[in-house]
Amino acid sequence: MTADDALRAELAQLTSAFALHLRLLDARGVRTLPAAASPRFGVAVERPAIERPAIEHLSPASPAAEHPMESLLEAPAETAAASAQPLAGPLADPPAEPGALDDLIDDGSRPPLERLGALRDHIGDCQRCRLSNKRKNIVFGVGNPDADLMLIGEAPGFDEDQQGIPFVGKAGQLLTRMIKAMGLTREEVYIANIVKCRPPQNRDPEADEIDACEPFLKKQIDIIAPRIIIALGSFAVKTLLRTTSGIMRLRGSWKSYHGIPLMPTFHPAYLLRNEAGKRPVWGDLQLVMAEMDRLGLERRR
Numbered sequence: 001m002t003a004d005d006a007l008r009a010e011l012a013q014l015t016s017a018f019a020l021h022l023r024l025l026d027a028r029g030v031r032t033l034p035a036a037a038s039p040r041f042g043v044a045v046e047r048p049a050i051e052r053p054a055i056e057h058l059s060p061a062s063p064a065a066e067h068p069m070e071s072l073l074e075a076p077a078e079t080a081a082a083s084a085q086p087l088a089g090p091l092a093d094p095p096a097e098p099g100a101l102d103d104l105i106d107d108g109s110r111p112p113l114e115r116l117g118a119l120r121d122h123i124g125d126c127q128r129c130r131l132s133n134k135r136k137n138i139v140f141g142v143g144n145p146d147a148d149l150m151l152i153g154e155a156p157g158f159d160e161d162q163q164g165i166p167f168v169g170k171a172g173q174l175l176t177r178m179i180k181a182m183g184l185t186r187e188e189v190y191i192a193n194i195v196k197c198r199p200p201q202n203r204d205p206e207a208d209e210i211d212a213c214e215p216f217l218k219k220q221i222d223i224i225a226p227r228i229i230i231a232l233g234s235f236a237v238k239t240l241l242r243t244t245s246g247i248m249r250l251r252g253s254w255k256s257y258h259g260i261p262l263m264p265t266f267h268p269a270y271l272l273r274n275e276a277g278k279r280p281v282w283g284d285l286q287l288v289m290a291e292m293d294r295l296g297l298e299r300r301r
């Protein structure tokens with residue numbers, strides 16, 4: 001990493017932490033800041049009642065006449081760090097009173113942003129598994145706390161660990177282009193991983209590490225209540241669906257994660273190594289887009 005990269009990463013973290021701090025202040029009723037905040041600051045987001053589609057009604061993969069994955073791999077992309085939203089970096093807030101955090105996290109009447117902030121507070125400087133030993137940053141998650149679409153990968157890699165933001169390396173840039181190809185932005189979806197700390201040498205997380213960390217992801221899903229989940233890669237799919245079947249068998253057809261439609265597809269890192277995977281992934285994304293349209297969820301067409 002060059003000095004410029006390090007500076008940019010630090011700036012992105014500081015910006016994220018500051019924005020989160022503002023949002024948490026807002027959620028806690030502070031209204032006296034002298035400076036103007038972001039357009040979303042203080043805006044209550046109303047979500048329509050959740051209509052869970054019946055999994056059996058979802059159509060099988062339709063062949064894509066053309067797919068933009070070829071150009072996606074070549075297209076210049078803004079860096080993920082530059083488009084990162086709050087809830088990705090270290091927190092500046094003081095810890096809440098003992099007992100209050102659990103109430104905040106589980107209080108469904110509170111805004112998702114506030115509940116996510118409480119969850120991040122709860123995780124703290126987590127030492128609950130051995131992945132804490134060599135991590136630089138906890139990679140909590142990034143994006144819209146009210147997202148309709150949530151994308152879940154396996155674990156942070158080197159770049160993610162350095163920046164504290166999920167999917168910011170080459171695979172992350174490809175994921176950003178995949179999201180854009182669906183008519184969305186990183187700011188409109190929510191991105192997280194099964195575990196929040198980088199496994200050494202990017203090995204798969206081990207069972208006890210998942211056991212320690214997965215409850216945080218479950219709570220995030222519960223708070224965000226996405227209408228659709230995309231599981232990225234074999235490991236995420238196996239963990240979320242509690243299956244031993246591989247991604248080759250599972251991708252391209254709808255599954256259910258506690259009633260939420262889940263589309264398994266290849267991890268962007270796999271696509272960087274296997275060009276042939278681009279076409280089936282584009283087919284998977286088309287299924288997701290069709291389902292979003294059927295549910296009336298917002299995206300640009």
Ligand code: SF4
Nearest residue numbers: 126129132197212213
């Ligand atoms: S991977 Fe999860 S449980 Fe393990 S130390 Fe990191 S945040 Fe804690």
